[in-house]
Amino acid sequence: MSFIHVQDVSLRFIKHLNRPNSLKESVIQYLLNFGKPSYQMQDFWVLRDVGFELQDGDRLGIIGVNGAGKSSLLKVITGIYQPTQGHVAVAGRISSLIELGAGFDPELTGRENIYLNCLISGFSKREIQKKEASIIEFSELKDFIDSPIKYYSSGMALRLGFSIATTINPEILIFDELFAAGDMCFVEKALERINDMVRNAHIFVTVSHDNAQVRSLCNKVLYLKDRRVEYFGNDVEYGIAQYIKDSAMGAMS
């Protein structure tokens, strides 16, 4: 059984104004100001009191304007950011397609990168060995798999990243936007695979600006407005309608 519990999560970034980011400067400024810290720090809340719970079978679409905190929320769920306040509890293996090929080392070959990437995602050597062949096959890289990634075209690197991320069967699948590179044929293949994964994952979370996609993939929606949860629930249509209404209001004023 998998679940995601997000409880009153707030996330704060600290924006440093004229902050010395060298030790030399901070010592000098410290001395000049007689021991008072000279720079200002501005709190910058990215998320405020965000809470929701997901269980097996939930397909969540997170919507909201740019800067509403959608991507940060995904990063809190995956554990990249620790929340400043509140708790996140996650049960189940997460696969996050936040950025494809984030862990690629350009000097290493495709095959070596498959190992590295899967290890980073928490898979054991034996599991990777089992998946290797199917990852390579799906990526259509053939002989190129043994040359360094820096010689790949962006499409090739993307295909490899996608194959790695999707060959595994995660219990929790997390997506940030969808991808637009790769040749048309691959996109079709990719879409098919995404649909498969979404069907098989216990929990699916996505951030999307494409309302039609949210309608077709999700059974729950979370509308983030100004860092807070404006709507969370089963009524996908209602959430999207709110979002559209607010956007129209914003456009008018």
Add this chain to the structure above:
Amino acid sequence: MKKNSQWFNDFELIKTFVINAFKVKYKRSKLGMSWSMLNPILNIIVVSSVFSQVMGMPYHTFVVFYFSGFLAWTLFSSALLQGANSLIVNETLIKKVPINLIIFPLTFVAVSTVEFLLGFFVLAILLCFLGLKVSIAFLFLPVSLLLLVMFSTGVCLLASVMTAFFRDVAYILTVVVQLWFYLTPVLYPKKFLVAKSHLLATLNPMVVYIDLFREPIVNDILPSPKTIGTAVVLSTILLYFGIMVFNKYKSKIIFEL
């Protein structure tokens, strides 16, 4: 159970990072991996030919003498300098995937340790022809290495955290390490430093670690109980302190990158 497999996975990841580091480092060179053994050999040959003259020691004596301190110093300094930058150079990865941050500095300590081992065995074999006597005291060297690695890990963890918050720590460190090298009896015997400044000789922890290697290799004896005791205490404290500081700041590091 879950905790265990997490540790195991992190260990696998460090292993892979280390192997990749070696693969990438010598990738385009004809001699490949053997550079990590050739480098210390060439260094020792060159430095010894100059400094055996300066120190007025016979070449074959000086080579063994220098070898005993050089590798230990190199392990420490390269772990420190590279480890300091480890979080910054992996910024993109840290921001995109959830990963245990301590892996990055530890990888650099591990790389330095592997280079030490490669260099040690090759040099030890070569130096046997120049009068290096392998004695029973050599059996103590694994303990010396362990203590040195613990110490280096602690210092490296502290440096990596500081560099994440203040970028110029890395630049300051390169200068500090250079100065530190000359204040450490690597090129010259410890008694020179003690004679010049007793205080410096007592305050510089690396004096102790060089002794841990030099006594068994050069003098065929175990380091004194005082040296061993100091090293055990120092290594334990620094390792503990390094891990503590790292854990305290690790969740803040990502916001500083």
